[in-house]
Amino acid sequence: MIFRLDERLVFPNPELAEPDGLLAVGGDLSADRLLLAYSHGIFPWYSDDTPILWYAPHERFVLYPNELRISKSMKQVLRSGKFKITVNQVFEKVIDACSVVPREGQDGTWITNDMKQAYQNLHQLGHAHSYEVWQDDELVGGLYGVQAGRVFCGESMFSKVSNASKTALIALCQSGLYNLIDCQVHTEHLESMGARFITRADYLHILQGEA
Structure with a gap:
């Protein structure tokens, strides 16, 4: 059953999501609603020609930072110093680039203007972050x-040159700030770096600080 949201800040139990993870439709992208969603393992994913769709997948594709695999060739890239990494310096430019530069498994068009504004708001509130790679x-x-x-x-x-997005992900994993990286969408690229599926129950335990 797919639930329709109204102005109330409430979500149905994620266990009630459809087999594809779709849980609810509607609502808004206010900071309070987004933070409530993420704290319960729910995220929005939709396009300009659909209403806001909220997903709570039954399995989560995640990367434990201590399970990160870095290939020998990637280690050479990191040692070369060809890239400079910054954090939260140009959040708006990063989200703009992500909306136009395709990445594996997605065409980028799902980042609508409303989504951009919503995540910029979260960034200004200190809840959304960017890792930037410069050459x-x-x-x-x-x-x-x-x-x-x-x-x-x-x-x-996003990546405009080879290995740039990998460098950003490695920097994120090595920051020491997170116990888990939720990758959302499975790709062979991320799997090769150590990402794997876990159950929603395991994900929620980690999310709630119980594991």
Whole structure:
């Protein structure tokens, strides 16, 4: 059963989500609603031609920072110093790039103007963060997401040159700030770096600080 949200700040139990993870329709993208959603393992994912859709997948594709796998070639890239990494310096530019630069498994078009504004609001409130990768003073890669306790809920990443998004993800994992990175969407690229599926119950335990 798919629930229809109204102005009340409430979500149905994530266990009631459809097999594809769809849980609810409607509501808004206010900071309070987004924070409530992420704290219960729920996130919005929709396009301009649909209402706001809220998902709570039965399995979560995640990366434990201590399980991160870095290939020998990637270690050489990191040692070379070709990239500079910053955090929260150009959040708006990162989300703009993510909306136009395709990434594996997605076409980027789901980041609507309303979504951009909503996550910029979360960033200004200190709940959304970006990792930026620079080469010769040009922004060539990065990622952004929402912090929910010790879980980083990754929203999107982009790369204009080879290995730039990988560098951003490695920096995120090595920051020491998070127990878990929620990757949301499965890709072979992320799986090769150590990401794997866990149950929603396990995810919620970590999200709620019980594991």
